[in-house]
Amino acid sequence: MAKVFNWQINREMDYWYKGVRPERQFGAIFDINKCISCQTCTVACKTTWTAGRGQEYMFWNNVESKPYGFYPIMWDVKALSLLGAGEWNGDVYAGKTIFESAPAKERVLGWQPTDYDYAHPNIGEDEVNKAIDTGAYMTGKHAAWMFYLARICNHCTYPACLAACPRGAIYKRREDGIVLVNQQHCRGYQECVRACPYKKVFYNAVEGVSQKCIACFPKIEAGEQPQCFVACIGKIRMQGWINPPDKAQEDNPIDYLVYVRKVALPLFPQLGLEPNVYYIPPVHVPDYFLTQMFGPGANNAVETYLKAREDKTLAGIFTLLGSTKFTVNYFKIEGDEAIGYDSQRNEIARVPVTEPVITRASFDEALQIGRHNIT
Ligand code: SF4
Numbered sequence: 001m002a003k004v005f006n007w008q009i010n011r012e013m014d015y016w017y018k019g020v021r022p023e024r025q026f027g028a029i030f031d032i033n034k035c036i037s038c039q040t041c042t043v044a045c046k047t048t049w050t051a052g053r054g055q056e057y058m059f060w061n062n063v064e065s066k067p068y069g070f071y072p073i074m075w076d077v078k079a080l081s082l083l084g085a086g087e088w089n090g091d092v093y094a095g096k097t098i099f100e101s102a103p104a105k106e107r108v109l110g111w112q113p114t115d116y117d118y119a120h121p122n123i124g125e126d127e128v129n130k131a132i133d134t135g136a137y138m139t140g141k142h143a144a145w146m147f148y149l150a151r152i153c154n155h156c157t158y159p160a161c162l163a164a165c166p167r168g169a170i171y172k173r174r175e176d177g178i179v180l181v182n183q184q185h186c187r188g189y190q191e192c193v194r195a196c197p198y199k200k201v202f203y204n205a206v207e208g209v210s211q212k213c214i215a216c217f218p219k220i221e222a223g224e225q226p227q228c229f230v231a232c233i234g235k236i237r238m239q240g241w242i243n244p245p246d247k248a249q250e251d252n253p254i255d256y257l258v259y260v261r262k263v264a265l266p267l268f269p270q271l272g273l274e275p276n277v278y279y280i281p282p283v284h285v286p287d288y289f290l291t292q293m294f295g296p297g298a299n300n301a302v303e304t305y306l307k308a309r310e311d312k313t314l315a316g317i318f319t320l321l322g323s324t325k326f327t328v329n330y331f332k333i334e335g336d337e338a339i340g341y342d343s344q345r346n347e348i349a350r351v352p353v354t355e356p357v358i359t360r361a362s363f364d365e366a367l368q369i370g371r372h373n374i375t
């Protein structure tokens, strides 16, 4: 085991390989508050990459309803139960990661899903955390809640899948940090499936190899965002690049949301993988649940997000989500507009921070039509 620094748990930790950060790291923002669970992203990925034999059960992108939705069943409950109660000491994780709690002769603390675990891709959809009492929905803020969690591979800085493969068949690309399974090298040992706590590597029994989200790398190489990002109806996603914390750039939208405003957080940072999809937590869910899921910064992130309407920079970045098919490398707020730029600082998106409200006559004399919705 080597010692590596994981900024999300704010300490050194054990990892199977030496820590070498890529030249740049694929990163993403998902605003949970905007997700409507339409599954357009799921289908966009499915029809692009996993329509083949042996891939029937694969969902490289899935959207599950929390707290009772999972794919595969109970993936997060099992990961957390294995790990035990992890305590945070302020912003330093005091518990053990899945690398540090690996049993003797194993590299990662993991578990292998069964066929049954994969049999219900959208189980628990729209279920709330408890029964709604009569009238509960009338009283403003209430204790019944649920939310949608869209998930892809996190292209982790310290991938458990990569650490666990005895063949060395999984690699992290130096040029963009995307994690891939070498299909020629893989022999189907499935240690990667067992190790990934997010369960984002899938075994293809027809091909005898494991397969996973490839971050749509042919699109990334062309300066475009992945399929599940551009297809997103709710415009909850933005793909870009995340720098290490000591190299954070204020005009990089991902760095800005993650490091400067701390409003976008990693999923289960305590597992120790330094995942690179960053979530804006749902605003209506109790602190204890969000803290367990996104770490100790969850409450602050929600407070910051709730004030975004009065904050032109934050509101501007949020309007840039889903505004272009190109990867947004930089951003600027100019007057009442948010502007996105590509890697060469060419303008690729320009959107109004405040959407104009247009009120039209309920009866249009020119067209001789009546309208029900006039704003
Ligand atoms: Fe590997 Fe899982 Fe991390 Fe993806 S989310 S890089 S499959 S450990």
Ligand code: SF4
Pocket (backbone or CB within 6 Å): 044, 045, 046, 048, 049, 060, 061, 152, 153, 212, 213, 214, 215, 216, 226, 227, 228, 229
């Ligand atoms: Fe699928 Fe591409 Fe999204 Fe990965 S990034 S889940 S490959 S659409």
Ligand code: F3S
Pocket (backbone or CB within 6 Å): 164, 165, 166, 167, 168, 169, 170, 181, 185, 186, 187, 188, 189, 190, 191, 192, 193, 209, 210
């Ligand atoms: Fe390695 Fe996973 Fe293949 S453990 S051999 S990449 S199935």
